[in-house]
Amino acid sequence: MEHGSLTDLSASTFSIMEEDHTLANSARFVLNQDPRVAFCGYSIPHPADRKVNIRVQTTGDPAKDVMKDALQDLMVMCQHVRGTFDKAVANHKSKKSAEEMDVDRK
Amino acid sequence: MPKKGTKSKKVVDDVANEQENKLPDYLELQRTRVVCNADAPIHTLGFQYSGAFAAMGVDNSVSVEKFCKNFKVEINRLTEDDIEFDMIGVDASIANAFRRILIAEVPTMAIEKVFMADNTSVIADEVLSHRLGLIPLDADPRLFDYISENDVPNERNTIVYKLHVSCPKGSQRITVKSSELEWLPEGSQLSMASSAQSGDKQKTFTSFSKSQKQILEKPLGVKFKDITIARLGPGQAIELEAHAVKGVGKVHAKWSPVATAWYRMLPEVVILEEIKGDNAEKLVKKCPVNVFDIEDLGNGEKRAVVAKPRACTLCRQCVMKDDGQKIELRRVRDHFIFTIESTGALPPEVLFTEAVKILEEKCEKVISELS
Numbered sequence: 001m002e003h004g005s006l007t008d009l010s011a012s013t014f015s016i017m018e019e020d021h022t023l024a025n026s027a028r029f030v031l032n033q034d035p036r037v038a039f040c041g042y043s044i045p046h047p048a049d050r051k052v053n054i055r056v057q058t059t060g061d062p063a064k065d066v067m068k069d070a071l072q073d074l075m076v077m078c079q080h081v082r083g084t085f086d087k088a089v090a091n092h093k094s095k096k097s098a099e100e101m102d103v104d105r106k
Numbered sequence: 107m108p109k110k111g112t113k114s115k116k117v118v119d120d121v122a123n124e125q126e127n128k129l130p131d132y133l134e135l136q137r138t139r140v141v142c143n144a145d146a147p148i149h150t151l152g153f154q155y156s157g158a159f160a161a162m163g164v165d166n167s168v169s170v171e172k173f174c175k176n177f178k179v180e181i182n183r184l185t186e187d188d189i190e191f192d193m194i195g196v197d198a199s200i201a202n203a204f205r206r207i208l209i210a211e212v213p214t215m216a217i218e219k220v221f222m223a224d225n226t227s228v229i230a231d232e233v234l235s236h237r238l239g240l241i242p243l244d245a246d247p248r249l250f251d252y253i254s255e256n257d258v259p260n261e262r263n264t265i266v267y268k269l270h271v272s273c274p275k276g277s278q279r280i281t282v283k284s285s286e287l288e289w290l291p292e293g294s295q296l297s298m299a300s301s302a303q304s305g306d307k308q309k310t311f312t313s314f315s316k317s318q319k320q321i322l323e324k325p326l327g328v329k330f331k332d333i334t335i336a337r338l339g340p341g342q343a344i345e346l347e348a349h350a351v352k353g354v355g356k357v358h359a360k361w362s363p364v365a366t367a368w369y370r371m372l373p374e375v376v377i378l379e380e381i382k383g384d385n386a387e388k389l390v391k392k393c394p395v396n397v398f399d400i401e402d403l404g405n406g407e408k409r410a411v412v413a414k415p416r417a418c419t420l421c422r423q424c425v426m427k428d429d430g431q432k433i434e435l436r437r438v439r440d441h442f443i444f445t446i447e448s449t450g451a452l453p454p455e456v457l458f459t460e461a462v463k464i465l466e467e468k469c470e471k472v473i474s475e476l477s
């Protein structure tokens with residue numbers, strides 16, 4: 001859910017249910033790296049509520065678009081992490097099996 | 107030598123480029139390292155804001171391309187149930203998100219409901235049930251669905267195990283191990299009391315439309331066969347049926363797929379000022395994990411060098427007293443040594459990819475909510 005004003009779209013608070021530091025902190029990181037963002041922070045209003053508020057203030061662009069872009073970026077980053085990791089694991093496994101074969105030969 | 111000429115020109119160009127937007131050394135150190143002083147670490151927060159150095163003409167933003175270019179993974183160890191790898195070029199917030207998801211949000215199967223038919227052992231029903239819940243099951247959670255409050259347990263969301271042991275009168279006490287849990291691929295064998303009168307096929311606590319043997323490639327069991335569940339004295343018996351369902355660690359730790367998952371930042375030990383002779387010997391002895399070594403300079407001179415910085419546990423022995431001022435302990439801010447210990451349902455490398463997928467799904471969900 002987005003809380004913002006109708007006249008000024010550049011600042012909004014996004015209330016996300018069923019999420020915690022996991023998403024909010026990563027989103028804050030990505031948002032802070034975006035040059036369009038003037039301020040970004042998050043809070044968890046009460047530890048027993050499963051809800052986080054992410055505040056985004058931009059230099060002019062609509063906060064919602066910037067937020068969506070950030071999440072999109074985070075997704076792309078995750079995909080890259082997954083790809084790199086899978087490659088590294090495959091590499092490691094092939095290297096290991098090659099080594100084992102060498103041992104057999106000796 | 108034309109080749110050398112071009113090379114040196116390129117170096118000059120690089121230097122010129124870098125000079126334009128390079129932070130002074132002390133800021134670069136603050137940006138990329140956490141410095142661990144004898145009393146407390148400093149520069150722990152780092153600079154997240156993209157415009158932090160705008161006044162100096164340095165861009166601190168990280169675009170996706172830049173991230174993809176710098177990100178690296180190196181596997182150090184990979185066994186059946188644990189993995190250690192270096193994750194380089196990623197912020198703590200993202201590394202921590204993966205860790206949190208691994209512990210609390212990657213699903214597994216665990217025993218959730220226990221139907222007691224008989225329990226005359228000394229261990230109380232609820233304690234026994236709790237112990238059963240914590241037993242790691244050898245079942246791939248990706249093959250099952252979540253079960254919700256009103257769902258009927260079926261072959262897609264429930265695994266049924268039976269435990270029926272008794273200790274005959276006059277014999278020795280026996281120990282009930284997890285290997286005695288027997289998988290029932292056809293579903294529950296206990297009949298519901300209320301439907302006893304209704305006709306031919308008795309109603310049980312599950313309604314499997316087909317045997318799980320047809321869905322799954324390998325038989326389901328428990329991961330470790332030698333977990334003690336209970337002990338029975340002569341004449342005591344346990345008869346029960348346990349239903350395992352899919353869940354996540356944030357609901358109950360029994361669903362956590364990892365024994366634990368953690369990371370530490372890469373240590374960096376720097377000798378700021380040469381340490382020689384006896385002092386070097388002293389320093390080498392001081393470090394409990396042998397980070398330092400001695401280099402022979404010839405003519406009987408000795409000097410301390412940093413040999414294995416990775417082993418540093420940050421005990422800070424070396425920066426206390428004596429030559430403490432000559433050594434600086436640092437941590438590389440974007441280099442994580444990540445370790446995952448799986449409990450056995452999934453191999454550790456699969457757990458990590460699952461965790462990353464879950465973070466992607468979270469993003470996707472919020473994007474669609476905002477659209």
Ligand code: SF4
Nearest residue numbers: 393418419421422424
């Ligand atoms: S902090 Fe401890 S482990 Fe690390 S180098 Fe110093 S003495 Fe060794």
